[in-house]
Structures are given as C-alpha cells and as structure tokens.
Amino acid sequence: MNSTLSSVIEDHRRRLGDRLVILAHHYQHDSVVRHADHVGDSLELSRKIADLSAEYIVFCGVFFMAETAAILAASGQKVFIPDSSAACVMSDMAPHGLVEAVTGRLQAMGREATPLTYVNSSARVKAACGRLGGSVCTSANAATMLSWAMEKGRGVLFLPDRMLGANICDRQGIPSEKRHVLDIRRHGALIDPEAALAAEVLLWPGRCVIHDRFTAEHIRAVRQAHPGALVAVHPECPPATVAAADAAGSTSFLIRFVEEAPQGATIFIGTEENLVLRLANRYAGQKTVRPLLHSRCSNMAKITEEKLAAQLADIAWQPPVIVPDEVREPARAAVTRMLEVCAKRMNP
Numbered sequence: 001m002n003s004t005l006s007s008v009i010e011d012h013r014r015r016l017g018d019r020l021v022i023l024a025h026h027y028q029h030d031s032v033v034r035h036a037d038h039v040g041d042s043l044e045l046s047r048k049i050a051d052l053s054a055e056y057i058v059f060c061g062v063f064f065m066a067e068t069a070a071i072l073a074a075s076g077q078k079v080f081i082p083d084s085s086a087a088c089v090m091s092d093m094a095p096h097g098l099v100e101a102v103t104g105r106l107q108a109m110g111r112e113a114t115p116l117t118y119v120n121s122s123a124r125v126k127a128a129c130g131r132l133g134g135s136v137c138t139s140a141n142a143a144t145m146l147s148w149a150m151e152k153g154r155g156v157l158f159l160p161d162r163m164l165g166a167n168i169c170d171r172q173g174i175p176s177e178k179r180h181v182l183d184i185r186r187h188g189a190l191i192d193p194e195a196a197l198a199a200e201v202l203l204w205p206g207r208c209v210i211h212d213r214f215t216a217e218h219i220r221a222v223r224q225a226h227p228g229a230l231v232a233v234h235p236e237c238p239p240a241t242v243a244a245a246d247a248a249g250s251t252s253f254l255i256r257f258v259e260e261a262p263q264g265a266t267i268f269i270g271t272e273e274n275l276v277l278r279l280a281n282r283y284a285g286q287k288t289v290r291p292l293l294h295s296r297c298s299n300m301a302k303i304t305e306e307k308l309a310a311q312l313a314d315i316a317w318q319p320p321v322i323v324p325d326e327v328r329e330p331a332r333a334a335v336t337r338m339l340e341v342c343a344k345r346m347n348p
Contacts, residue, residue, distance in 0.1 A: 093206035094160035096124035105188035130334030160206030233270030
C-alpha cells in the first residue's frame, strides 16, 4: 500500500468533509477499501443510497454498481467511479438491445414472463425489466425475489446469470424440467417456442467468469487434502460446485460463515480472492481461511488507490455517472420494487 497516496486521499476527504461519501464493494483491494465509508455487497450498498446526504458519492466497484447508485441517488447528488471502464463480463452478456429483442420474441409467441434481472446488469436492462413490471435481485435476495416473481403466475425470465438462476431454482424446489435455458442467438430467432411456453423459469445463458472457474473437483481435492475443512462458495458458481459445498451464499453470507465457524476451523471460500484474503488476515491465529482457487476480477482491479486519489483531487470537475431520465425512471421502479419487497419479506 502507498502511504503517500493514502495521505493524499485523506487530505481530500478532510477538505470535502460531509460532502463526500466513498462506497466500496467487498471485492476491492484493501488499499481502496481502507478509504471507504461503507463496504458491502450489492444489496447492502443499494440500501445505503437512500440514507446518504453527501453531494459526491464515489463508488469503488464496477460500472453497473455505480449506475445503480446513480439510479437511486437524490436530485443534486452526483455519483462517480474512479475508472468507468471497470465493466462486468456477465452484465455485458445481456446487452439491452438483445434483451429487448428476446423479450419481444417471447411476447410474440404468447410467452408472458415476469423479468427478474440480477443487479449485475446495465441500467437499460433494469429499465426494460421495470417497464414490463419486473424487478431486480442480488445474490443475497435472489430467492426472495424469485418467489415474488413466481407469485405473479406468469413464469419468470431470469437474467443474465444462468448459474445463479439454476442454484436458486434448486433451493426453491423448482425442478430442472420446469426450467429452460434460452437460445439467444440471432436475437432470439432460435428460441424453442414449445420449451419456452412449458417452462416456469426461463434462464438467460450468462455467467460470471470468476465464479465459473470453481468446480466440484476443486472441492473434492480440498476434502481429500484437508479432512474436516469447511467449504463455502458464491451462488454464481456452477450448480455442481454449490451442491458439493457445505454452504453457498452472497459475499455477506460468506463473511458471516467464516465469522460463525468454530475456532481452529479450516475454511475454503470460493469467491473473488480479495475478500478471501481479507478474511484470512482478519481471522489469522483463530481460523485458517483459504481461497478454494486463486480467482480475481480484472475489472474490480481497475479501481486503484491512485485512481481514487485522482478522482478526489478535482471531483467538482469530474464527469459523473449519468443515467438518462427515460432510463432512470423505469430502472428506479425496478430497483425500488426489490428494496420494498425485501423490506417486507426479509425483515418482517
């Protein structure tokens, strides 16, 4: 870590005072996380936005997260990201033009389905779901939101993560024969109408390239080399990996899993390595925490301490993240539905 950069950032923080709030996702490097006012997963950070009064909100994560913050921010607040090229491969697997084409195809064949998009999607995709009465979910609330969408009685289009969708269906007891992975090639021209009409859950064929690397074989190797070790993974992992693990859940769940593990436990975690190494340091001498596999997100790594310092140096002149009103309003409706549903069902 760079002590000079750290001092520069802290000087800017003192200069800006309560006009500035820095948010960071758990997958950020420690050199960035140490400057954050709030650290969390997508759901936790989304919930924070409504309570923020700061004029400047700097989001250290990937671009769809900053977009979500801009969707929820109040009038007069500006959202920034230190590197706007910090994309998400999964999000890019569901470009809004293709999503609109595929939903149009489904409607034309008489398949009405409530769209539910993972938060790892663009503002325009969230807006498309909002216009169709759908909503958003995170890995922490995907089961809650899938139940909400299923209750509408039209079936569900879950996008863009096929793995998360399949794992939540397994958790909710929706059998594999009631699911169908859409063929989205040629703008949906290859969709099987019979299968699409018969399925209760339509799955978009996206995936997280970080979590897709973790396999059931990795878990079997750990259990052989470390008898008694605990294994927990993120639900963006393949279903076979989730089935082989002791537990699966969001980044916040994984943090709690390590916290609640018994003293002296050896725990392997299948998620982005920055979080795993932070947990290993936090519990050093009490528990042994190791990555199931070395796997880092190159897009998360684009946010650096140096870029954060540059962002803060002249933040009043930096370009904020802009979500046009015609996109922001339906996207906000979709995200707000999620927050309202979760407030009622997860915290009754």
